[in-house]
Amino acid sequence: MIRFIKEEYKKRSLQWTISLSFTAISVISIALMAIAFYTRSINTIRTNTIKQNDQIVDQVSWNLNSYIRNMMSISDTMCYSVIKNRDLTNESISKEMNLLYEANKDNLTSIVCATEDGAIIAASPVSSRKSGVDLKKQEWFQNAFDEIENIHFSAPHVQNIFDNSSYRYFWVVSLSRCVELTNLGNVRNGVLLVDMNYSGIEQMFDKVNDGGVGFVYLCDAEGDIIYHPMQKAIYAGLVKENNIDHAAHEDGAFSEKFDGQERDVVIKTVGYTGWKIISVTPLSELAIDMGQTRNYLLMVAIFVLLLIIFGNNIISYVVTDPIRRLEESITYLEEGALNEAAMNEDDIYIGGSHEIRHLGRTIKSMIRQMKKLTDDMVREQKAKRKSELDALQSQINPHFLYNTLDSVVWMIEGERYKDAISMVTALAQLFRISLSKGNNIITIHDEIIHARNYLSIQKVRFKNKFSTSIDIDPAIENCATIKLIVQPLLENAIYYGVEHMDGEGEITLRGYEKDGDIYISVSDNGMGIPKETLDTLLTDKARSRGKGSGIGLWNVNQRIQIYFKGDYGLIVESELDEGTTVTIHLPKVPIEEYRKEESGR
Amino acid sequence: MKYLKGGRGLIAMVVLIVIFLVTAISQNIWSNPKSTVRKKVSFIAYGDDSERWENMREGAGLVCEEKEADLVLMTTLLEDDVNEQKEIIEREIEDGADALIIAPCSNEIKEYIDSKKLRIPVVFAESDGSPESGRRCISVDDYELGYSLGSEIAEHESDIVTVAIISENADIDSVAFREKGLRDAIEGKIGKLINWSRNENEETVNKRVFIQRALVSEATDVIVTFDNSTTDALLDALENLNQKSKVYSISTSNKAVYNLYNKEIIALGYSDEFSIGYLSAMYALSPSEAEKKYPDKEAEYRIVRKENMYDEDNQTLLFPFVN
Numbered sequence: 001m002i003r004f005i006k007e008e009y010k011k012r013s014l015q016w017t018i019s020l021s022f023t024a025i026s027v028i029s030i031a032l033m034a035i036a037f038y039t040r041s042i043n044t045i046r047t048n049t050i051k052q053n054d055q056i057v058d059q060v061s062w063n064l065n066s067y068i069r070n071m072m073s074i075s076d077t078m079c080y081s082v083i084k085n086r087d088l089t090n091e092s093i094s095k096e097m098n099l100l101y102e103a104n105k106d107n108l109t110s111i112v113c114a115t116e117d118g119a120i121i122a123a124s125p126v127s128s129r130k131s132g133v134d135l136k137k138q139e140w141f142q143n144a145f146d147e148i149e150n151i152h153f154s155a156p157h158v159q160n161i162f163d164n165s166s167y168r169y170f171w172v173v174s175l176s177r178c179v180e181l182t183n184l185g186n187v188r189n190g191v192l193l194v195d196m197n198y199s200g201i202e203q204m205f206d207k208v209n210d211g212g213v214g215f216v217y218l219c220d221a222e223g224d225i226i227y228h229p230m231q232k233a234i235y236a237g238l239v240k241e242n243n244i245d246h247a248a249h250e251d252g253a254f255s256e257k258f259d260g261q262e263r264d265v266v267i268k269t270v271g272y273t274g275w276k277i278i279s280v281t282p283l284s285e286l287a288i289d290m291g292q293t294r295n296y297l298l299m300v301a302i303f304v305l306l307l308i309i310f311g312n313n314i315i316s317y318v319v320t321d322p323i324r325r326l327e328e329s330i331t332y333l334e335e336g337a338l339n340e341a342a343m344n345e346d347d348i349y350i351g352g353s354h355e356i357r358h359l360g361r362t363i364k365s366m367i368r369q370m371k372k373l374t375d376d377m378v379r380e381q382k383a384k385r386k387s388e389l390d391a392l393q394s395q396i397n398p399h400f401l402y403n404t405l406d407s408v409v410w411m412i413e414g415e416r417y418k419d420a421i422s423m424v425t426a427l428a429q430l431f432r433i434s435l436s437k438g439n440n441i442i443t444i445h446d447e448i449i450h451a452r453n454y455l456s457i458q459k460v461r462f463k464n465k466f467s468t469s470i471d472i473d474p475a476i477e478n479c480a481t482i483k484l485i486v487q488p489l490l491e492n493a494i495y496y497g498v499e500h501m502d503g504e505g506e507i508t509l510r511g512y513e514k515d516g517d518i519y520i521s522v523s524d525n526g527m528g529i530p531k532e533t534l535d536t537l538l539t540d541k542a543r544s545r546g547k548g549s550g551i552g553l554w555n556v557n558q559r560i561q562i563y564f565k566g567d568y569g570l571i572v573e574s575e576l577d578e579g580t581t582v583t584i585h586l587p588k589v590p591i592e593e594y595r596k597e598e599s600g601r
Numbered sequence: 602m603k604y605l606k607g608g609r610g611l612i613a614m615v616v617l618i619v620i621f622l623v624t625a626i627s628q629n630i631w632s633n634p635k636s637t638v639r640k641k642v643s644f645i646a647y648g649d650d651s652e653r654w655e656n657m658r659e660g661a662g663l664v665c666e667e668k669e670a671d672l673v674l675m676t677t678l679l680e681d682d683v684n685e686q687k688e689i690i691e692r693e694i695e696d697g698a699d700a701l702i703i704a705p706c707s708n709e710i711k712e713y714i715d716s717k718k719l720r721i722p723v724v725f726a727e728s729d730g731s732p733e734s735g736r737r738c739i740s741v742d743d744y745e746l747g748y749s750l751g752s753e754i755a756e757h758e759s760d761i762v763t764v765a766i767i768s769e770n771a772d773i774d775s776v777a778f779r780e781k782g783l784r785d786a787i788e789g790k791i792g793k794l795i796n797w798s799r800n801e802n803e804e805t806v807n808k809r810v811f812i813q814r815a816l817v818s819e820a821t822d823v824i825v826t827f828d829n830s831t832t833d834a835l836l837d838a839l840e841n842l843n844q845k846s847k848v849y850s851i852s853t854s855n856k857a858v859y860n861l862y863n864k865e866i867i868a869l870g871y872s873d874e875f876s877i878g879y880l881s882a883m884y885a886l887s888p889s890e891a892e893k894k895y896p897d898k899e900a901e902y903r904i905v906r907k908e909n910m911y912d913e914d915n916q917t918l919l920f921p922f923v924n
Contacts, residue, residue: 130862158920160911163863167855169920202922233663235917236876236901306617 014323018316019309026308034301041293045286049213050253050264053279057268060208060216060277064270067200070107071175072151072272074100075194079179083113083192088121089183097124109159109172109195114141115181116189120161127162135161135191140174144191148178153273155224156198171198173226201227214264214281221274223247246278322352326360333367403491404430407461419460426453436483441563441598443591444511444518445477451486451509458494466498466505466524473512480594481518481586482563485556489522489582492553497526497580513588517568521583528576537572553582560586640670640700642885643693644726644878647706648680653829654704656853656921657726660878661702668886670699680830681772683707694719700885702726702878707772711736722888726881727874729774737888739881740775741872741902746851747779747827749904750870751786754849757867758823761792765821768798769808769831779827779851779870795819808834809841816842823847823867829854836860858919862907869905871918876900 012020082096097111101124112123118135135141138160143152154174164170172195181190201218205227209215217228223244225231233239242258246267253266262283269276283290326349333348348367350360404427411420433450436442448470455468490507498505508523529537538557557570564587574580642665646654658674665672675693677685686706690713693701700722705711711730714723723737730738754764764787770776787794797815799806806814812835816824824846826832832852839846850857851870860866877900883891905915 157913158911158916167859169855169858171920171922198922230663232659232875232917232922233879236660236873236879238876238879238895306614309617310614 013320015316015320018320019312022312022316023305023309026312027305030301030305030308034297038294038297041297042290045290045293046264046283049281049286050266052212053214053216053264053266053281054253056208056212056216057266057277057279060204061268061270063204064201064218064275064277067107067196067204068153068270068273070104071194071196074104074108074111075151075175075177075192078111078113078192078194079177083179083181083190085182087182087184092122094122094124097122101125107197107200109170109197110162110193112161112191112193112195113179113181114191114193116145116191121181121190123162127164129161130163133161140176140193141191144176144178144193145189148189151175151177151272153220153275155220156201156226159195170195172196173198173201205229213285214279216277216279217241217243219243219247219276219278221247221276226275243278247276319353322349322356322360325349325351326356326363330363404457407457410461416460423457423460426457429453430457433483440483441480441591441594442483443477444472444479444481444520447481447483447486448472448477448509448511450484451490454487454490455507455509458490462494462499466494466501466507468507468509470509471511472509476511476513476518476588478590479518479586480589480591481520481584482559485559485584486520486522488553488556489584492582493522493524493526493580496529497524501526516588518586518588519583520586521581523579523581525579528578529572529574529580530576534572534574538570556584560584640668640886641696641698642670642672642700642702642882643696643698644672644674644702644704644881645676645686645689645693646674646704646726647677647682647686648830649676649678650830653854654874656874657704657878657881659921660875660880661882662878664879664882664886668882670882670886672882673698677706680770681706683709686710687713690714694721700724702881702885704728705773708774709772722885724881724885726877727775727872729778737884739877739884739900741877741900743775743778744782746870746872746902747782747784748786749782749902750779750825750849750851750868751783753868753904753906754783754823754825755787755790758791758847760790762822763793763795763820764791764823764825765795765797765815765819766825767812767815767827767831767835768796769826769834770828771798773828776827783825783827791823795821809837812838813842816844816846821846823849826850826852828852829857832857832866836865839865858910861905861910861919867906869910869919870902871905872902873900873918875921 077100078093078097082093086093093113097113101108101111105125110123110125110127113121114135115121118141120129120135139157140152140154143154146152152175154176156171156173159170159172175194175196177192179190179192180187205216205218206229209229215229218226219228220226223246225234225241225243228234228241228243230239230241234241240259242256245256246265249265249267251267251269253264255262255264257263264281264283266279267276268278329347329349346364348360348364350357350364404423408420408423408427411417411423430450430453433442433446433453436446452470455470459466459468486509490509493507494505498507506525509520510523511518511520513519537553539554553570553572560569566587568585568587571583571585572580573583642661644654644658644661646657654674654676658672662672664670673693675689677689679685683706686703687710690701690703690710694717698721701714701719702724703710703714704726705728711725711728715736725736725738727740728738729740729743730736754762758764766780766783768780771780784794797812797819799811803811808830812831816838824835826835826848827850829852832848832850833854833856835848835850836856838844839848846865847867848860848865849868849870850866851872853871853874857866857869858871861869880891880895880900883895901918903915903918905919909915910919
């Protein structure tokens with residue numbers, strides 16, 4: 001995988017690589033920042049919520065304490081200021097009880113004073129007692145005698161003492177205590193009941209739970225729920241609450257998982273009653289805020305990322321464009337522009353930062369040097385080629401001279417002075433053409449004259465052992481040819497074709513135009529060339545070691561190809577016992593045109 | 602924008618920004634989450650006594666509050682006015698109710714709802730229905746409730762006692778199931794079973810008057826009622842006639858609870874209407890959550906006597922908190 005990524009990386013442009021790398025780094029950085037910020041925000045939200053709930057719990061606790069103290073003060077007033085030391089045989093407590101009730105009736109349902117037998121001594125408001133109700137069996141009554149010095153708070157319950165014909169019922173929290181009742185000087189225990197209106201507590205908590213996240217509920221020390229916003233649903237078993245555990249828990253804040261929910265809990269115990277105010281904040285409710293924060297962060301991160309991608313693109317472009325343009329100009333050079341005459345080193349791009357400008361200038365200088373070196377090489381190559389050609393030609397001159405002088409010597413020895421004079425004359429004419437004012441390129445006309453002279457010399461030497469025929473198309477006579485290329489072919493035709501023939505030899509020289517090219521063929525009717533020899537005739541290895549200088553066909557072919565290139569050169573065809581034809585293939589270039597081009601160079 | 606290769610980069614940027622904006626809008630991140638549109642749940646019941654539905658409304662209301670939906674309670678003027686209930690349903694659908702909770706006054710309402718093929722969730726409260734019917738019905742097991750009350754009669758009354766059953770509102774399937782359960786429970790265990798039902802001439806007679814006539818015309822030891830309005834009418838009739846009788850009743854009215862302690866009602870079958878409302882709303886607003894949390898969707902019922910009505914468990918059921 002890493003290898004694949006590396007390979008892919010190598011294939012991409014520098015701009016792409018820079019842009020992608022910066023983007024990847026940006027994505028990682030932004031993601032890490034966003035995660036860190038999100039985590040921090042979430043923790044802050046949770047901490048703030050806990051703090052806020054702590055404050056709410058404190059506030060509720062304070063309110064509830066005030067409420068309970070108020071109720072307790074009613075109980076205390078009744079107990080110590082009204083009931084205690086009053087002989088109930090002669091005096092009534094109803095008046096004071098009614099006054100207290102009237103003063104606090106918003107928070108009270110009733111005040112009842114009963115004997116330890118369950119008989120009601122006084123009650124406010126005045127109402128008919130339900131038939132069959134036995135106070136002694138009621139929980140609040142029994143609690144009062146458990147610890148007689150204490151005030152006891154009951155769980156919420158429906159008051160079941162007085163009749164209410166309007167079918168109303170009252171949920172109350174009973175505050176009961178044992179009191180001393182005096183009758184005719186006899187003191188015996190009784191019970192004072194102050195029924196706190198449950199709706200007072202309910203309203204207090206409803207206000208707190210109205211809005212905001214989470215909820216606050218109240219339970220007693222045993223975990224029995226006194227108030228809960230979902231109280232009915234809890235009673236119906238539709239909703240669960242961790243009230244038993246909360247009641248056993250110490251005051252403070254903590255997190256818990258209950259019924260599949262993560263929750264932050266704050267607990268505070270209300271003094272005297274042992275009730276617990278519990279604030280619960282399910283994280284799912286905070287999730288709205290968390291979701292907001294997450295979405296906000298996500299959107300900001302995406303937006304910033306878009307800007308960074310855009311910025312990366314621009315920066316990578318600005319950084320890499322000079323390199324790209326420099327690379328393009330170098331690619332142009334690579335594609336061969338270097339050899340074009342139009343190529344100018346000024347085409348090399350120089351721009352961008354100083355490093356790239358320096359690089360451009362260096363490349364430009366390098367190209368200038370390369371171009372100079374290349375020119376030098378071309379010049380040297382041309383010189384080399386010319387010197388090689390000159391060498392080749394210089395190889396011909398002694399070869400030809402050797403043969404001719406050999407013939408002249410042979411004639412003089414045979415006292416054939418006339419023939420020798422004729423041959424020397426022909427030789428002189430041959431050299432005149434050979435010199436050609438130093439030109440290597442001459443007309444076909446001159447070359448043929450040269451061939452004629454050569455043949456006339458050889459015919460004398462070989463005592464007219466062979467006959468010759470020359471047929472040159474006048475249309476090609478004014479065309480250019482390399483000088484001294486026909487003569488070696490004639491020489492070969494003589495030495496290898498007709499010299500050792502029993503009958504009369506025949507050498508035919510033809511010049512003609514075909515398909516826009518010039519063909520000059522030399523044919524003999526000699527013994528022909530074996531195929532294996534024929535195949536190697538034009539190679540370097542075929543250089544003759546026999547008669548002559550051994551430079552015949554190979555030399556001529558090389559010269560033609562050096563001057564004219566392409567498909568030009570020699571074509572050798574031979575049949576054993578039939579003869580051989582060697583054809584020179586030349587481009588058709590009038591001598592004037594050639595000289596014009598030559599002077600243009 | 603030549604920096605971005607001939608406009609392709611620009612198009613890509615525009616596309617990305619559009620995606621960004623669409624996502625931002627769809628995520629609703631710039632707006633207050635509490636400003637989202639609240640759903641409307643219509644609770645359509647029957648009878649002009651809206652207090653009759655208070656417990657159920659409160660249960661449904663708790664869920665609606667939790668799910669940020671609005672609950673609207675609509676009742677008919679008459680208990681058995683099918684057409685009016687249909688009209689209310691029509692009106693609520695037209696008004697864009699997102700879910701319906703219907704306490705049908707007749708089985709005809711269920712068929713009517715089936716025929717409408719509504720796309721919004723419909724829950725039948727206090728109505729029995731098998732899962733095969735495809736209807737979502739939330740109620741107590743009314744047959745069992747009736748059977749339990751009948752068992753109470755059989756257990757506490759002598760085997761020669763005469764029991765009168767007041768067959769009112771028999772169109773309401775919960776009432777029909779209760780009656781059937783009770784009949785099955787007392788069959789062969791009592792002296793005589795008489796049926797007080799209206800004849801053709803009494804169709805329009807006031808319920809209390811009809812019961813008074815029955816009380817006067819036929820002597821009985823035990824009287825049984827199966828719904829709130831009939832129970833209240835019976836209690837009124839007994840009071841008017843200053844007559845004493847043993848009443849076994851299924852009702853959730855305050856009057857019935859009051860009379861359970863003070864007067865005639867010997868045993869009261871009491872269903873947990875708060876739970877019915879709660880579950881109905883839960884199934885109406887979040888069916889999958891309801892299926893997961895409350896797969897056994899029946900509400901609870903109790904048979905309560907004077908002796909145990911103030912027990913801790915019973916008092917929370919019989920005396921709901923009044924918020």
